[in-house]
Amino acid sequence: MPGPIDLHAHSSVSDGTETPAELVAAGVAAGLGVLAITDHDSTAGWDQAFIAADGTGLEIVPGIELSTQLDYASVHILGYLVDPTDAALVEATAAIRSERLHRAEAMVERIAADYALDWEDVLAQTTPGATVGRPHIADALVARGHVPDRSAAFATILHWRGGYYRPHEAPPPLEGVRLIAGAGGVPVIAHPGARGPERVLSDARMRALVDAGLFGLELDHRDNPASGRAHWAEVARRFGLVTTGSSDYHGAGKPNRLAENTTDPEVYAAIVARGTGARPFRTP
Template identity: 50%
Template structure:
């Protein structure tokens, strides 16, 4: 069984619709795929319907953007109740901050690049969570940069004069709310030093005390040494180990199934959930899952 627990669609910063991600997963030979868009569950119903049609099990998930003492932390949540008020309130605040940050960054770079907010909105699908990738796509379309990688290395980097930080919850708060909503929290690419600063082992231990269940160890942004360290850390803290692609369609070079999760780990993750959402439920696939 081939399992990929980290993908993105046009509900956030991927380039394929939720159903398209599932179709791509089927073509890639995956048996299970998790849809984990940033700070939103709006793609769940479409993905679940596609999974029913194609015979691919879809795990409903989300990637929560957090900040710990100024360090970006990404938390994967699986099977949480999307209608849980406290969690949804936290996510709504994050989405609002992301949109405000994006618009301010565009306004700062308009004089130098000619980019307008309307140009960015042309690359946002529906009620997608707006982020820097959408600005990157607009910059590519305008011929300012060649691709997303160049955009993030230059105009959109944290060192850029156009950069604006955004408000995000503390990971301990996010973990607490995810667990209260019946979800299972796993720390995404925790040692991806090529992306910037990472939290240390002591911070991960604090997250475990708050309810963290696993670490995403097998990820293309982790070196072999970082993977070895994370496996040892997971053993010492009693955490489950996952592997994923972090697929974004054509938005990144990541390939579906390039890293996978053991079936026994998936079963254990499912057993830790509160059971509020059933990934295989045809009723929810028909549209009962609330959007965020």
């Protein structure tokens, strides 16, 4: 497979700053061989990405990043090669997007009591059909001049200790894994060494996830500290899981750069062999 394999990237369909076509162009410019489009709780960017990739030689992996919640901790699960028409997955992701929207509205209402900000400011930072969430509130705060960038917004006003935070409801990880596997997809826990998953994913819970179809852990990721990588590498070994590496690219929305972490070709081949809901897209 020519070029690096990056299995986690976002477009403006969720909280990236580039359209699916621009995301593909960035992947080509970065010299990638394979790029997964994994927007939060949405597959709406797939077709645009396929059209943009036609003739470039870049292989596009259709995917999703499913939001799940456990003990008030957010656990995101990457789902590769899911069937986008699967009824259970469509219903679940629609419900999650609706909850994200109501949560964002409630947070903006709280923030507006202390800062000049309204819902129209947030909508101005989105594209039609986008999964609205905290990153768009962050962009609105930047546009209003309250913070210099997204990172500053998340470190202050949007931090869970900031006083404006509101948790959102999402299915538990076990249901998330079952949804992805049931849609013919390949479930991989995103950045398990980050604060949320690290805190709640005990060995007993991991065993249940593996039994439900969990296939891997996203090990090489900037949000996994060195100690976390060592721990989760051992977990992967004990439970027979593959390990991936990805950038979690968001365009200008995060400092993450394409191909800063990548996946081994043999692991990618195993993911492709496992998935039955969709196939990677590639033309010469």
